[in-house]
Amino acid sequence: MSTSQSARFESLSGTLDVLSDEGFRLFFPLAALHAALWPFLWAVIYGFNLPLATEIPPGLWHVHELIIGSFGAALIGFITTAVPEWTDTPRLRGRALFVFAGLWGFPRIAGLVGLESLGPIAAVCDLAWLALLVAYLVQISLGKQSTRLIGFVFWIASLFLAEAVTRYAFLDIANRMELAQRASHLAGFIFLGILGIALARITVPVTNLVLDRTQETSPFRPHPGRMNLAPGLVAVLIGAEVLGLSQQTTGYLFIAAGAAFMDRVAEAFIGKEIVRAEILALAGSSAFAGIGLILIGATHLGAPIPELAGLHVALMGGLGLGVLTVFAIAGLRHTGQALGLVRQTRAAMLFLLAAMVVRVLPEIWPTDLLSSPPYALVSLLWAAAFLLWVKVYWPFIRDRSTFQHDGC
Template sequence: MSTNVFDEQRVKAPPVLFSYGFRPFFLLAGLSAAALVPLWVCVATGAFGLGGSIPPSGWHAHEMLYGFAVAAIAGFLLTAIPSWTGSVAVKGKPLMALVALYLAGRVASLPALADSVPAALIDLAFLPALGSLVAAPLIKAGKARNTAFLALLGLLTLANALFRLEWLGVTQATAQLGIALAIGIVLQMVTVIAGRIVPSFTQNALRQKEPTLVITPLPHLERAVLVLTALLIPADLLLPGSVATGALALAAAVAHGVRVSRWKGLHTLSQPVLWILHVGYAWIPVALALKGLEYAFGLPLGRAWLHALTAGAFTTMVLAVMSRAALGHTGRMIVVSRTTVAAYALVLLGATARTLLPMLPDGAWTPVLHSAGALWTLGFALFLWVYVPVLTGPRADGRPG
């Protein structure tokens, strides 16, 4: 009888790819990263055009945010929230429907289709749908710091609407506001999530060799980091490029720098799965410092801060979290392979090259852009090589999920 029950449960189980949220969305994030950047390099260097009426640079920003970053955010939230709240993970048909909506949004964002109302509505529906699936367990858990993620998803939806309204011809110059708002919200998410996982993962791992190691939080510092980062959002919307915004960015850079310096990053050099988290977070104070130097002191850095933040901090943290979580949630040892370490190195080199690009002589622009794109693409190709079998195959320990 127990065998029959086991067989019945196995028959009713969803396909492996849709048994947990990280599986399809981490896969889609990796595929997006590997496809969008080489496509953009070809467009930016004039190899071919995108067609349609959407500005190519606006489309690139939109898809890196709502194609790549949002897929990673969805995978993380659908995986972390069951752990935070003790709720049942979204899986099976609801997860399939959410993935289908995400994919429909990517089609609806193609330049040839993006300037229509139906396309806008399809793309705008994804984040509210994600929010509806995670709202109940977050609200039931009753912790304000968790339910704040619902507000952040709402603001990301608003930022997307600012893109779409301009593309529909309803407004003018709101896509740039959408970019600023979306980047600010993603930075806030990274700041909150990293503050939870980086010191915790680091301390738990290092205590095996250093039992007395403790990473003591400083509540005043944590509040300062969160407040300064949050204040950058209205500053970028209302006072873009101003001295005041630059000063705020410098203050936030110092706070983030002090924060990451206390997380014992130098103790993690023998464990790539840990040091990549520290390196990814360290891009944040670098990016904010570049932003502050440009805005407050007028240094001609060509908005190098933008790609230090997006290609550097956001992308490295996404890669770090995906590579770690995929192992842990599929019953594998949390030790990354040499191929994954090579992926880390390539993406970091690509981010560095892209950050330095605005400060290089004009003659270096095209070859360095090609190099940055190639490094990024190869890095994510290696990630996919290692993790497609992990994300699409059964757990190593035979358990469901």
């Protein structure tokens, strides 16, 4: 091995060592890159097809890969970073994180090109990392004799079941198309439930830090009724969907869950500090999740709005902005940086919201200028949002000197 090759190997080895020190360092960049590149390949390069897909519709691959792929990696990074901090337990690092990365990464190979022959192995891998996350949370809960993580156990176990049903449907998609679509959409709603309990945990310390940088006081006290109302109502509507209740019944439940997310927006009214990007982003995540659910409810009640429009508002605007906000805030706090989003990070959030608006506006309010969604532009704006985050945060994510574990 030459000197230059040896130097490159040592540099790569050092980078991997840093990335495997804490979950967010490895999985947030993986999630961002997957979220940026996969939709672009699907919409722009592949022309809404997948090179090797023969039976499973590319649209189902699209939903599955964004939810289980992009948002799934974000979930792994969030849980393996936040839970040790919340419970004062040793964090997963090194080999354990690479096991999660391998189990998550192999199915993404199949999803990248629609390689259906790898479906059974990919299914086992996706179900395995979800099961390991549940086991990890249960182990800590039992060890600490605490119920603080029960909400996450419930929602991730629910995601496991939704993924199991989706993969089962994929095995005979010709006869189980409707089941695959319903299970994939339920997985998206489950992620909104996870978003609800995550925002309840994140908003309080971030708001208090904005109000008092010294952290000597905690002036912000959320209303207890808001903590679990939104995810609770999402659970109710998921139950109604699973039981096959009427469109009218589920319509009202979607509106109720959306209203609960909108109620969370009230927590942003903290005085002049409401203009801080961190506060607006957290509130915006709740707002778009709520608006999307309300639009879906209106569709169920007969409004002439495609259900996909509401679904994209909730998942692209609500969940997407929530994920990007977690990336931005945790990326600062867990690398010892001061709280405060730079201009490029704020621009990334605006790109993401622009992608959502351009995607859904022609379906809600079609015009001669924009009669259908310009999918190439949507994918470019969406990709720009996550790639810009990577550009800003990668230098100190991979920097060993940023090992600061005081957290968020």
